[in-house]
Amino acid sequence: MPVNLTAPNPSDLHPVPGVKLGIAMAGVRKANRRDLTVVTLDEGSAVAGVFTQNRFCAAPVQLCRERLAGRTDIRALLINTGNANAGTGEDGLVRARASTIALARQLHLSPEQILPFSTGVIMETLPVERIEAGLPAAIADLKADNWAVAAEGIMTTDTLPKAASRQITIGGATVTITGISKGAGMIKPNMATMLGYVATDAKVAPGLLQAMVTEAADASFNRITIDGDTSTNDSFVLIATRQAAHAEITDLNSAEGQALRAAIVAVSQQLAQAIVRDGEGATKFITITIEGGRDKAECAKAAYAIAHSPLVKTAFFASDPNLGRILAAVGYAGIDDLDQSLIELHLDDVHVVTKGGRRPEYTEADGQRVMKQSEITIRVGLSRGTASATVWTCDLSHDYVTINADYRS
Amino acid sequence: MPVNLTAPNPSDLHPVPGVKLGIAMAGVRKANRRDLTVVTLDEGSAVAGVFTQNRFCAAPVQLCRERLAGRTDIRALLINTGNANAGTGEDGLVRARASTIALARQLHLSPEQILPFSTGVIMETLPVERIEAGLPAAIADLKADNWAVAAEGIMTTDTLPKAASRQITIGGATVTITGISKGAGMIKPNMATMLGYVATDAKVAPGLLQAMVTEAADASFNRITIDGDTSTNDSFVLIATRQAAHAEITDLNSAEGQALRAAIVAVSQQLAQAIVRDGEGATKFITITIEGGRDKAECAKAAYAIAHSPLVKTAFFASDPNLGRILAAVGYAGIDDLDQSLIELHLDDVHVVTKGGRRPEYTEADGQRVMKQSEITIRVGLSRGTASATVWTCDLSHDYVTINADYRS
Numbered sequence: 001m002p003v004n005l006t007a008p009n010p011s012d013l014h015p016v017p018g019v020k021l022g023i024a025m026a027g028v029r030k031a032n033r034r035d036l037t038v039v040t041l042d043e044g045s046a047v048a049g050v051f052t053q054n055r056f057c058a059a060p061v062q063l064c065r066e067r068l069a070g071r072t073d074i075r076a077l078l079i080n081t082g083n084a085n086a087g088t089g090e091d092g093l094v095r096a097r098a099s100t101i102a103l104a105r106q107l108h109l110s111p112e113q114i115l116p117f118s119t120g121v122i123m124e125t126l127p128v129e130r131i132e133a134g135l136p137a138a139i140a141d142l143k144a145d146n147w148a149v150a151a152e153g154i155m156t157t158d159t160l161p162k163a164a165s166r167q168i169t170i171g172g173a174t175v176t177i178t179g180i181s182k183g184a185g186m187i188k189p190n191m192a193t194m195l196g197y198v199a200t201d202a203k204v205a206p207g208l209l210q211a212m213v214t215e216a217a218d219a220s221f222n223r224i225t226i227d228g229d230t231s232t233n234d235s236f237v238l239i240a241t242r243q244a245a246h247a248e249i250t251d252l253n254s255a256e257g258q259a260l261r262a263a264i265v266a267v268s269q270q271l272a273q274a275i276v277r278d279g280e281g282a283t284k285f286i287t288i289t290i291e292g293g294r295d296k297a298e299c300a301k302a303a304y305a306i307a308h309s310p311l312v313k314t315a316f317f318a319s320d321p322n323l324g325r326i327l328a329a330v331g332y333a334g335i336d337d338l339d340q341s342l343i344e345l346h347l348d349d350v351h352v353v354t355k356g357g358r359r360p361e362y363t364e365a366d367g368q369r370v371m372k373q374s375e376i377t378i379r380v381g382l383s384r385g386t387a388s389a390t391v392w393t394c395d396l397s398h399d400y401v402t403i404n405a406d407y408r409s
Numbered sequence: 410m411p412v413n414l415t416a417p418n419p420s421d422l423h424p425v426p427g428v429k430l431g432i433a434m435a436g437v438r439k440a441n442r443r444d445l446t447v448v449t450l451d452e453g454s455a456v457a458g459v460f461t462q463n464r465f466c467a468a469p470v471q472l473c474r475e476r477l478a479g480r481t482d483i484r485a486l487l488i489n490t491g492n493a494n495a496g497t498g499e500d501g502l503v504r505a506r507a508s509t510i511a512l513a514r515q516l517h518l519s520p521e522q523i524l525p526f527s528t529g530v531i532m533e534t535l536p537v538e539r540i541e542a543g544l545p546a547a548i549a550d551l552k553a554d555n556w557a558v559a560a561e562g563i564m565t566t567d568t569l570p571k572a573a574s575r576q577i578t579i580g581g582a583t584v585t586i587t588g589i590s591k592g593a594g595m596i597k598p599n600m601a602t603m604l605g606y607v608a609t610d611a612k613v614a615p616g617l618l619q620a621m622v623t624e625a626a627d628a629s630f631n632r633i634t635i636d637g638d639t640s641t642n643d644s645f646v647l648i649a650t651r652q653a654a655h656a657e658i659t660d661l662n663s664a665e666g667q668a669l670r671a672a673i674v675a676v677s678q679q680l681a682q683a684i685v686r687d688g689e690g691a692t693k694f695i696t697i698t699i700e701g702g703r704d705k706a707e708c709a710k711a712a713y714a715i716a717h718s719p720l721v722k723t724a725f726f727a728s729d730p731n732l733g734r735i736l737a738a739v740g741y742a743g744i745d746d747l748d749q750s751l752i753e754l755h756l757d758d759v760h761v762v763t764k765g766g767r768r769p770e771y772t773e774a775d776g777q778r779v780m781k782q783s784e785i786t787i788r789v790g791l792s793r794g795t796a797s798a799t800v801w802t803c804d805l806s807h808d809y810v811t812i813n814a815d816y817r818s
Contacts, residue, residue, distance in 0.1 A: 054737060054740035054741045055740040055745075055747040055748075055749055056740025056741075056752070057740065057749070084733070086733060087733045087736040087762065087765070087766065088766050088767065089764055089766020089767070090764075090766065091766060092766065121731070121733065122733020122737060123732060123733035123736065123762075123766075124733075124767075125767075185720065186720055227719040227720060228717070228718070228719070229718050229720050229734070229737060229741070230737070230740075230741035232733075232736070232737045308637065308717075309636075309637070309638050310636040310637065310638065310719070310805075310809070310813065311594065311595055311636060311638050311813055314809075314813035314814045315813065315814070317814050318813075318814030318815065320814065320815075322530070322531075323532060324493070324495060324496045324532030324641075325531065325595075325638070327465045327495070327496040327531065327532065327641070328463060328465055328495070328496075328531060328595065328638060328639070328640065328641045330464075330465060331463035331466070331639075332463045332464070332638070332639035335464065338464035338465075339464075340465045340466075341498065341499070353496065353532075355498055356465075356498050357499065357500060357501065357532075358496065358497065358498070358532050358533075358534075396719075397810060398807050398810050400719070400810075401723050401726065401805060401807050401809075401810060402807070404723035404724065404727075405724070405727030405729065406727065
């Protein structure tokens with residue numbers, strides 16, 4: 001059961017002028033499910049992306065990197081679920097290329113203008129002939145108001161499609177930002193999570209897009225973790241069709257640039273948090289904030305140590321305020337000269353630990369009350385500086401084991 | 410159900426001349442269970458230890474470090490289960506000291522000659538008065554052939570006591586090495602695991618003991634992981650009563666020194682592996698060997714990434730050869746310039762991956778056959794050097810979640 005997450009209402013997802021989406025059933029792994037999505041972008045669109053830092057990155061990720069580095073006229077995305085095309089060696093690259101050649105032929109583009117994305121099981125051969133056979137149906141389905149269906153078309157173990165949309169006004173013109181994401185397991189993005197797409201019609205100078213997508217990833221997908229497993233396929237793409245009727249944004253720090261960045265970060269955070277809310281087996285949505293660190297890096301280290309501790313995660317599943325496990329995780333996070341006698345711990349409004357020890361005023365009943373909530377904030381004070389970092393995660397339940405023990409069967 | 414582990418047969422555990430053990434029920438956390446162990450060492454014994462690198466180390470660990478640094482005439486160990494005395498601030502130190510003062514009074518020693526050890530729930534106040542009340546019964550029980558009972562007396566979530574023993578001949582004299590350990594969860598020792606004790610009567614120069622305990626820990630307890638959680642209380646202690654009738658060993662590289670070291674490493678590995686075999690919810694014992702690395706450190710990184718991946722661990726629980734998850738873990742292990750096109754993967758005798766991709770000859774049936782075994786070796790070749798490292802771990806099952814969601818209740 002996802003934590004406080006519902007399927008997006010299609011009418012809440014504003015179409016982005018210049019973007020069309022088409023979805024088909026290609027039978028990549030299973031019959032009768034939407035598993036093939038084509039996204040077309042009008043001429044003049046700009047695209048930037050960030051991709052997994054996993055050295056075992058998938059073939060499509062390698063092609064995306066290559067193509068985004070090589071040219072500025074990307075015109076389509078080709079996304080399949082059911083097969084990750086990772087751990088497939090040289091053959092995987094050949095097949096990823098072949099899938100874009102097939103789409104290019106039908107869209108009258110060059111294959112290099114197409115970015116391929118794959119998600120699903122690792123180390124299986126991509127059935128490129130099925131993808132090719134499914135393309136005409138996906139192309140026939142292309143339309144601007146297809147975001148909700150596309151959100152479904154990229155799901156794997158997700159229980160709900162994930163999408164977010166908002167509109168802002170820049171220079172008197174309405175600007176739309178709409179995005180979709182997927183992911184529920186193998187989630188500890190290191191650059192971006194497995195498949196996030198955000199599109200805007202904002203007229204932003206193409207050269208600014210890479211900085212914007214990096215900023216948005218760092219504030220959203222790079223701050224979530226479900227199981228600490230960084231996927232081989234993580235990809236987060238920002239598209240600007242540049243069709244909005246305002247003067248071009250050429251400075252990210254202008255008022256217009258800042259408004260756009262804030263809206264993109266907000267949409268990205270909503271998409272990233274949706275992944276955690278739909279985390280495999282999740283019953284709790286947990287925000288972990290580390291404060292008082294010397295720098296952001298050590299705060300993030302401590303936050304991830306807590307977020308990845310199976311002992312912390314199972315305690316949250318059980319609503320058991322076994323909070324010493326949080327202290328233990330902070331202690332082994334790798335902050336070498338940490339002074340335990342300065343540590344503070346809050347669970348929402350409950351002050352649990354002071355100066356490294358349990359507060360006499362703290363009662364199990366207070367801890368228990370917070371642990372029973374579906375949304376919980378863990379706040380740890382290191383008391384050695386002014387930096388802070390926040391990470392979002394979920395608990396570890398029986399359903400996580402069930403889902404991952406049964407994923408392929 | 411522990412994996413190929415049975416309770417030690419008391420008659421297989423050779424007493425170590427100079428060591429006596431006494432066990433009592435003190436009701437530290439629960440009534441009617443053996444939870445207090447006293448170990449006495451004859452005069453002339455040498456003791457060395459390695460302790461958790463968790464910055465949130467427990468009060469008894471702080472005292473052990475202090476006392477082992479300060480003096481060479483340690484004469485007793487005091488071990489309680491049920492309460493870890495960690496995350497207890499200044500008060501925890503006061504209580505740990507008080508427990509050794511009480512034992513010192515009864516044994517006519519100085520408190521500084523006693524090493525205290527605690528294991529159990531974190532962030533609870535140590536009931537020092539109950540420990541004190543339990544001491545006379547433990548002291549009355551002191552005897553040389555009590556190793557099996559002591560192995561039981563230090564258990565927490567362990568389902569079986571853990572002990573190992575062997576005898577070797579040095580300079581014509583019989584030398585005994587006997588040890589006990591405990592641990593089943595919060596296991597990713599960084600120096601040593603929560604409570605391992607190995608004693609020998611070998612006549613070894615006291616100054617050599619620290620090097621020997623470090624070597625043994627690095628080859629055993631520092632190579633196991635259950636859940637990646639480094640405990641606040643990990644302690645591994647090597648005792649030499651020095652009563653064996655051979656000439657003193659003053660050189661670790663002499664034939665005698667090497668024989669003794671090998672026997673101590675073997676006993677330590679057996680004790681460490683017993684902890685993994687009894688890992689919380691474990692159904693499989695998994696050996697992970699990384700070969701062909703540039704150095705041991707990068708091999709260990711990759712091995713731990715595999716060993717800590719919840720996705721890998723649940724696949725092993727399910728006997729599902731979803732082996733791409735192993736490649737993904739190697740990919741995010743943090744080896745920055747890893748070339749995925751050189752990776753080889755074997756599962757026992759089955760060659761699964763070559764040059765970063767699935768071998769055409771590999772079949773699911775072959776993978777499945779190995780995955781169903783209770784003991785499995787994962788062998789990854791990085792093909793970039795000659796270093797290697799091995800880590801032992803277990804799978805992640807429903808019972809792990811159940812045990813850790815219910816631990817305190």
